[in-house]
Amino acid sequence: MNANQQPLLKIDDLRKSFGQANILKGIDMAVNKGEAVAIIGPSGSGKTTLLRCVNFLETYEEGSIRIDGQEVGYRDGGNRQRRGETDLARMRAETGMVFQSFNLFPHLTAAENVMLGLTKVRRKPKQEAREIAEHWLKRVGLDHRIDNLPSELSGGQQQRVGIARAVAMEPKILLLDEITSALDPELVNEVLDVVRQLAEEGMTMLMVTHEIAFARDASHRIVFMDDGKVAAEGPPKELMAQAGSNQRLDAFLSRFRTSHLH
Amino acid sequence: MATILYALPFLLQGFLITLWVSALVVVFSLAGGLVLGVGLVYGPRTVQWLVRLFSDCIRGIPILVLIFVVYYGFPPLGIAINAFWAGVVALTLFKGAQVIEYVRGAISSIPKGQMEAGKAIGLTFVQRLRYVIFPQAVRRFLPPWINGVTDAVKGSALISLLGIVDLMQSINEVIGRTYEAMPLYLLGAFIYFAINYSLSLTSRFVERRYAYIRD
Numbered sequence: 273m274n275a276n277q278q279p280l281l282k283i284d285d286l287r288k289s290f291g292q293a294n295i296l297k298g299i300d301m302a303v304n305k306g307e308a309v310a311i312i313g314p315s316g317s318g319k320t321t322l323l324r325c326v327n328f329l330e331t332y333e334e335g336s337i338r339i340d341g342q343e344v345g346y347r348d349g350g351n352r353q354r355r356g357e358t359d360l361a362r363m364r365a366e367t368g369m370v371f372q373s374f375n376l377f378p379h380l381t382a383a384e385n386v387m388l389g390l391t392k393v394r395r396k397p398k399q400e401a402r403e404i405a406e407h408w409l410k411r412v413g414l415d416h417r418i419d420n421l422p423s424e425l426s427g428g429q430q431q432r433v434g435i436a437r438a439v440a441m442e443p444k445i446l447l448l449d450e451i452t453s454a455l456d457p458e459l460v461n462e463v464l465d466v467v468r469q470l471a472e473e474g475m476t477m478l479m480v481t482h483e484i485a486f487a488r489d490a491s492h493r494i495v496f497m498d499d500g501k502v503a504a505e506g507p508p509k510e511l512m513a514q515a516g517s518n519q520r521l522d523a524f525l526s527r528f529r530t531s532h533l534h
Numbered sequence: 535m536a537t538i539l540y541a542l543p544f545l546l547q548g549f550l551i552t553l554w555v556s557a558l559v560v561v562f563s564l565a566g567g568l569v570l571g572v573g574l575v576y577g578p579r580t581v582q583w584l585v586r587l588f589s590d591c592i593r594g595i596p597i598l599v600l601i602f603v604v605y606y607g608f609p610p611l612g613i614a615i616n617a618f619w620a621g622v623v624a625l626t627l628f629k630g631a632q633v634i635e636y637v638r639g640a641i642s643s644i645p646k647g648q649m650e651a652g653k654a655i656g657l658t659f660v661q662r663l664r665y666v667i668f669p670q671a672v673r674r675f676l677p678p679w680i681n682g683v684t685d686a687v688k689g690s691a692l693i694s695l696l697g698i699v700d701l702m703q704s705i706n707e708v709i710g711r712t713y714e715a716m717p718l719y720l721l722g723a724f725i726y727f728a729i730n731y732s733l734s735l736t737s738r739f740v741e742r743r744y745a746y747i748r749d
């Protein structure tokens with residue numbers, strides 16, 4: 273990466289608490305354009321909260337999150353004035369989000385789920401939106417499910433619609449929060465394959481995952497979060513190598529090692 | 535039989551007044567209740583608190599008392615109001631408070647993730663309501679609401695106490711002239727029943743029509 277090129281996503285000293293509980297305790301992170309970054313870490317370490325802050329589904333009290341130089345959620349100028357509703361919506365359209373629980377719109381077909389943002393936010397004509405939706409649904413392998421309701425789809429298929437819905441908006445960055453953890457084991461790979469391919473094509477991604485093998489193979493960099501902080505980070509191989517000197521990371525990874533061996 | 539034939543033209547007039555009052559109440563309470571119901575769920579704290587206070591107060595007062603409060607209470611406050619509009623306002627307040635609760639219930643039944651998914655693709659608040667929340671909430675909202683409309687029709691009979699010649703009052707007046715209470719009350723009851731039964735049928739039809747989401 274060019275040293276003076278600014279990262280697409282830049283997080284500085286991000287702090288977030290729920291009431292008395294400090295959940296994020298000063299996160300610094302940068303994601304460059306075209307980079308796929310995986311976040312791993314024990315449950316409760318604040319991974320979901322971090323992603324939600326990036327999309328401003330949660331407010332944050334201190335620190336800053338910038339996408340392409342623009343502060344997320346608050347007006348530029350540093351006085352912590354929350355952006356207006358339309359401004360927030362415009363910012364959020366630049367970040368795609370795929371949820372652990374899919375959150376498809378149950379009253380809309382697969383195609384309509386993908387089209388909603390295209391027609392109402394991107395203001396594309398219906399015909400064009402439909403073509404884009406079909407294109408992406410084909411890309412995620414759902415050629416035959418385009419006009420089905422979510423209730424007629426398997427979990428893996430629903431999550432692939434979720435991915436299509438997010439990427440069809442051409443977001444600058446895609447946020448994925450444990451998108452396979454609600455799936456039956458045999459459906460996990462069909463979803464991960466789609467993500468892997470998006471990463472190969474240069475989609476900028478920040479993905480929380482507990483699929484360590486997947487994080488190692490599909491990401492450029494892994495961030496290990498522990499207790500609201502970034503406890504280690506680096507390219508997959510380097511990070512794994514740090515386990516020897518980082519006790520918490522070692523403890524976390526050892527839980528997965530057994531499942532790696534076979 | 536002769537009595538009934540004699541009564542029909544009078545009853546028709548009353549029937550039309552009853553329908554007119556019910557229609558006004560239904561439309562006004564729907565519009566008001568929808569806005570306040572959304573305020574109750576998504577509004578800032580103060581708005582939530584005010585709507586809750588309003589709804590609880592209104593629902594704590596019997597309709598009949600509400601009607602008299604509006605009819606006798608508004609003029610001293612400098613608000614001129616005739617019997618007809620006093621009835622409409624009182625019934626609208628009463629129905630509106632119900633609509634608020636139906637709206638709150640229907641919206642709360644929708645998982646939080648729906649609003650978040652709408653946010654994530656960049657929909658504004660109004661768009662999220664319109665394209666994501668309302669189309670799903672309507673299924674939960676309509677059956678109790680339509681049943682509630684029957685309350686409005688039944689409740690409207692109370693405005694006869696303000697001297698408005700609605701269906702109820704026209705029955706009373708015909709009885710005053712013919713002294714045949716029983717057949718006329720039965721006829722009146724039948725007419726109210728016919729209106730409300732057709733509403734229940736509609737409600738059941740609507741319920742089936744919106745059964746597209748499997749829970």
Ligand SMILES: Nc1ncnc2c1ncn2[C@@H]1O[C@H](COP(=O)(O)OP(=O)(O)O)[C@@H](O)[C@H]1O
Nearest residue numbers: 290293295313314315316317318319320321322
């Ligand atoms: N809305 C909330 N209110 C209060 N506490 C919360 C809320 N969301 C998350 N938390 C708490 O924040 C901590 C971090 O949660 P989360 O970000 O979901 O962790 P992770 O995704 O790493 O498992 C947890 O202890 C959780 O209980």
Ligand SMILES: [Mg+2]
Nearest residue numbers: 319320321450
């Ligand atoms: Mg989580």
